Amino acid sequence: MSDTNIPFTALVDSLPASVPFVGPETLERQRGRAFEARIGANESAFGISPKAKEALIAASAEASWYGDPENYDLRSALAEKHGVKMEEVLVGAGIDGLLGNTVRMLAGPGTPVVTSAGAYPTFNYHVAGFGAVLHTVSYKGDAEDPDAILAKMEETGAPLGYFANPDNPMGSWYSADIVQGMIDRVPDGSVLVLDEAYIEFAPDGSAPVIDPSNPKVMRMRTFSKAHGMAGLRVGYVIAHKDLITGINKVRNHFEMSRVAQAAALASLQDTEFLASVIAEVEQGRQEISALADRLGLTALPSATNFVAIDMGRDGDHARAVLKALEERGVFVRMPGVAPLNRCVRVTVGTAQDRALFADRFEDAIDAVGS
Amino acid sequence: MSDTNIPFTALVDSLPASVPFVGPETLERQRGRAFEARIGANESAFGISPKAKEALIAASAEASWYGDPENYDLRSALAEKHGVKMEEVLVGAGIDGLLGNTVRMLAGPGTPVVTSAGAYPTFNYHVAGFGAVLHTVSYKGDAEDPDAILAKMEETGAPLGYFANPDNPMGSWYSADIVQGMIDRVPDGSVLVLDEAYIEFAPDGSAPVIDPSNPKVMRMRTFSKAHGMAGLRVGYVIAHKDLITGINKVRNHFEMSRVAQAAALASLQDTEFLASVIAEVEQGRQEISALADRLGLTALPSATNFVAIDMGRDGDHARAVLKALEERGVFVRMPGVAPLNRCVRVTVGTAQDRALFADRFEDAIDAVGS
Numbered sequence: 001m002s003d004t005n006i007p008f009t010a011l012v013d014s015l016p017a018s019v020p021f022v023g024p025e026t027l028e029r030q031r032g033r034a035f036e037a038r039i040g041a042n043e044s045a046f047g048i049s050p051k052a053k054e055a056l057i058a059a060s061a062e063a064s065w066y067g068d069p070e071n072y073d074l075r076s077a078l079a080e081k082h083g084v085k086m087e088e089v090l091v092g093a094g095i096d097g098l099l100g101n102t103v104r105m106l107a108g109p110g111t112p113v114v115t116s117a118g119a120y121p122t123f124n125y126h127v128a129g130f131g132a133v134l135h136t137v138s139y140k141g142d143a144e145d146p147d148a149i150l151a152k153m154e155e156t157g158a159p160l161g162y163f164a165n166p167d168n169p170m171g172s173w174y175s176a177d178i179v180q181g182m183i184d185r186v187p188d189g190s191v192l193v194l195d196e197a198y199i200e201f202a203p204d205g206s207a208p209v210i211d212p213s214n215p216k217v218m219r220m221r222t223f224s225k226a227h228g229m230a231g232l233r234v235g236y237v238i239a240h241k242d243l244i245t246g247i248n249k250v251r252n253h254f255e256m257s258r259v260a261q262a263a264a265l266a267s268l269q270d271t272e273f274l275a276s277v278i279a280e281v282e283q284g285r286q287e288i289s290a291l292a293d294r295l296g297l298t299a300l301p302s303a304t305n306f307v308a309i310d311m312g313r314d315g316d317h318a319r320a321v322l323k324a325l326e327e328r329g330v331f332v333r334m335p336g337v338a339p340l341n342r343c344v345r346v347t348v349g350t351a352q353d354r355a356l357f358a359d360r361f362e363d364a365i366d367a368v369g370s
Numbered sequence: 371m372s373d374t375n376i377p378f379t380a381l382v383d384s385l386p387a388s389v390p391f392v393g394p395e396t397l398e399r400q401r402g403r404a405f406e407a408r409i410g411a412n413e414s415a416f417g418i419s420p421k422a423k424e425a426l427i428a429a430s431a432e433a434s435w436y437g438d439p440e441n442y443d444l445r446s447a448l449a450e451k452h453g454v455k456m457e458e459v460l461v462g463a464g465i466d467g468l469l470g471n472t473v474r475m476l477a478g479p480g481t482p483v484v485t486s487a488g489a490y491p492t493f494n495y496h497v498a499g500f501g502a503v504l505h506t507v508s509y510k511g512d513a514e515d516p517d518a519i520l521a522k523m524e525e526t527g528a529p530l531g532y533f534a535n536p537d538n539p540m541g542s543w544y545s546a547d548i549v550q551g552m553i554d555r556v557p558d559g560s561v562l563v564l565d566e567a568y569i570e571f572a573p574d575g576s577a578p579v580i581d582p583s584n585p586k587v588m589r590m591r592t593f594s595k596a597h598g599m600a601g602l603r604v605g606y607v608i609a610h611k612d613l614i615t616g617i618n619k620v621r622n623h624f625e626m627s628r629v630a631q632a633a634a635l636a637s638l639q640d641t642e643f644l645a646s647v648i649a650e651v652e653q654g655r656q657e658i659s660a661l662a663d664r665l666g667l668t669a670l671p672s673a674t675n676f677v678a679i680d681m682g683r684d685g686d687h688a689r690a691v692l693k694a695l696e697e698r699g700v701f702v703r704m705p706g707v708a709p710l711n712r713c714v715r716v717t718v719g720t721a722q723d724r725a726l727f728a729d730r731f732e733d734a735i736d737a738v739g740s
Contacts, residue, residue, distance in 0.1 A: 004585035004610060004612050005558055005559050005585065006476075006561065006585050006610070006612055006613060006616070007476055007529030007530075007559050007560065007561065008475055008476065008616055009474075009475060009476065009477070009478045009481075011478070012474070012475045012476075012616055012619055012620060015619040015620070016619070017615055017618060017619055018619075019439065019618075019623050020623060021439070021623070021624070023436065023438050023439045023440065023624075025438035025440065025442060026438075026439075026440055026442075029442065038435065041435075041436060043434050043435050043436060044434040045434070046434070047431070047433070047434050048430065048433045048434060052433075053430050053433075056426075056430055056433070056629075057427055057430070059601070060418065060423050060426055060427070061417070062601060063417070063418045063422075063423075063426070063598065063599055063600075063601040063602050063633075064413050064414040064415070064416070064417050064418060064598035064599065064600055064601060065408065065411075065413050065600060065601050066393065066411060066413060066594075066600045066601060067601055068393050068395035068396075069389065069391070069393045069396075070393065070395065070396055072395060072396075072399065093463060093603075093622075093625055093627075094622075094624065094625070096622050096623075096624055096625070097622050097625060100622055104379075104382070105378055105379060105382045106376075106377055106378065106379065106382075107379070108379045108381070111379075122624075129619070129620045159377030160377075188375055189375050189377050190377065191376065191377065215374035215375065215376050224436075228433065228434035229433055229434065230433075230434055230435060230436045230628075231429070231432060231433040231434060231435050231436060231437055231627060231628030231629060232433050232627055232628070232629065233463075233625065233626075233627050240374060240376070242374050242376055243376060245387055246376070246378055246382055248387060248389075249382055249385040249386070249387055249388075249499070250382060250385070250499045252463075252464075252466050252467050252470055253389050253390060253391070253466075254391070254393075254464065254466055254492075255463055255464070255466070255467060255603065255625075256603075257463075257601060257602055257603050257627050257630060258600075258601030258602075259426075259601060259602065259629070260627060263433075
């Protein structure tokens with residue numbers, strides 16, 4: 001209990017008041033002015049599909065109605081797109097919330113859970129939030145290490161492991177056969193979350209065939225990245241129907257925005273828009289890579305909408321550059337652990353964002369010195 | 371474990387696959403056609419504020435950006451409106467989610483929690499979802515019974531109790547002094563959730579002064595009812611800063627839709643629109659009451675946007691009328707437990723909804739017979 005005699009559970013009492021990420025608006029309030037380039041949260045610089053915007057505006061006429069708690073129309077379209085049954089798809093207000101419910105359904109106080117040190121912090125936040133115990137393995141170079149994750153799951157008896165393909169924050173990826181090999185070796189009685197938030201940006205042949213008959217893997221996808229709908233909150237998971245039932249037992253059934261459902265459905269159908277975003281992101285990655293070359297730095301290969309630029313030294317140096325960029329009106333982020341944190345992570349922005357970044361980046365590096 | 375060897379927690383394994391509510395869309399899919407009047411979920415028939423719609427459309431230009439996880443602008447406006455500090459306000463994607471986080475932070479497996487039999491089912495769903503044990507007291511007539519709730523909290527040592535003013539599903543309400551008297555008697559080491567989702571529709575003098583220095587009460591409010599934004603998902607809680615910190619330790623920080631934040635902020639400032647909705651609802655309640663009179667039934671007094679009509683017999687009869695209404699294209703709901711379930715609960719619709727309801731209601735009653 002706190003000194004106000006509030007009867008928090010022992011678990012909540014023990015938790016730190018942490019947040020997985022500080023939002024750019026918080027930084028803007030601290031610095032007293034807006035960023036000129038918001039290229040730190042891997043948000044899409046290319047907006048939402050015009051058809052999604054139309055659908056959103058049309059749906060605003062029904063904004064006073066709750067969204068369908070079954071997400072039937074969207075779920076139906078997703079099932080068709082992925083060649084699975086509707087009962088194998090669950091829509092939620094973003095992958096973050098789906099990760100929370102997944103941890104909740106598979107792990108409790110003391111349960112071992114496995115991820116990679118430096119991987120998605122929000123997963124770790126939920127693991128801590130349900131009192132489970134996080135076990136981490138190191139990246140192998142600049143990629144997550146499937147063998148190490150599996151070995152740690154085996155060793156700890158973890159019922160839950162996390163793996164992202166492509167990876168955030170490094171942008172690295174594996175081919176479908178490597179990932180399928182990993183899925184095939186998930187220990188009995190365990191479940192692997194395969195976070196594919198960035199999969200639309202990856203080369204063909206990066207995503208294994210989706211097979212929801214396998215109860216050992218949960219495929220997580222989002223409308224927040226390629227579809228440009230981070231501010232509308234739509235994600236989904238494809239998994240064995242028993243896993244879907246598990247989430248349905250605990251989820252907030254009316255959590256979905258009705259207008260977001262409509263916008264996501266329209267976006268799904270606008271394949272032309274999606275292709276254009278992917279092409280623009282590809283071009284942006286090449287530009288950022290060329291910029292890094294020009295500055296004598298190395299841009300890591302990326303299958304995402306961001307590029308990790310190796311600053312060639314340690315985390316302190318990269319952080320100094322990041323801070324210098326912030327002072328110069330550019331919001332970027334960086335990995336949280338060594339040696340990944342030798343990089344700054346730059347989201348592919350608009351052409352204007354990229355030009356501004358090129359200018360300020362060089363200036364920031366000069367200011368930090370060598 | 372299930373037969374697929376999925377490592378669900380024992381709690382999730384034990385939970386039924388229940389939902390707090392069946393959505394109207396599900397019923398529409400079952401009946402194969404849309405309802406002509408959707409007046410069952412206490413959604414607003416009067417849409418969102420034109421200013422909120424403008425803000426929503428403007429914000430769609432930033433739909434690819436995550437919403438501010440601190441909800442700073444909206445929270446700041448809410449703090450000012452209610453004369454509290456920002457640190458005493460927390461914004462979430464609807465009261466449903468806030469209730470879930472509240473249960474999570476105050477109750478775990480086996481923890482006693484108190485509510486009224488027949489009160490908001492979603493609260494009960496969350497209590498079960500975290501393994502806590504629900505203790506219920508009866509309504510006193512057609513209103514929740516503050517004394518009985520407090521006595522049951524005392525008796526069971528429950529750290530958490532639920533009370534709504536005005537009440538759903540009956541529409542009854544208490545004056546501020548009665549509610550304040552209840553708050554004053556919450557046992558030490560316990561917290562009362564005061565759900566005020568419908569407070570805008572209640573007579574002046576129904577809401578006690580908001581005092582977040584008292585760590586024994588959490589005031590929950592929503593944009594889903596009077597503001598007509600159920601499909602956008604915005605609710606908030608005002609409470610002692612330590613309770614807010616507790617929710618911040620476990621909540622999904624990026625759960626808020628950016629466009630919903632913008633729309634809610636605009637709606638908050640459109641006091642004229644809000645006043646017009648409240649006036650239309652008041653008129654609608656009178657019409658429904660007059661209709662009940664004409665049919666020899668009793669409409670219960672209501673301080674909400676719905677009216678419970680006493681059908682004068684038992685739950686089976688009311689359910690038969692409800693089903694007959696469904697067959698006639700009218701979606702309404704009814705209370706879940708006796709003797710409250712002698713009523714059907716009709717949301718105040720548009721003038722057109724009301725005319726259609728008047729017609730179909732009489733017909734449904736005739737069809738069910740006496």
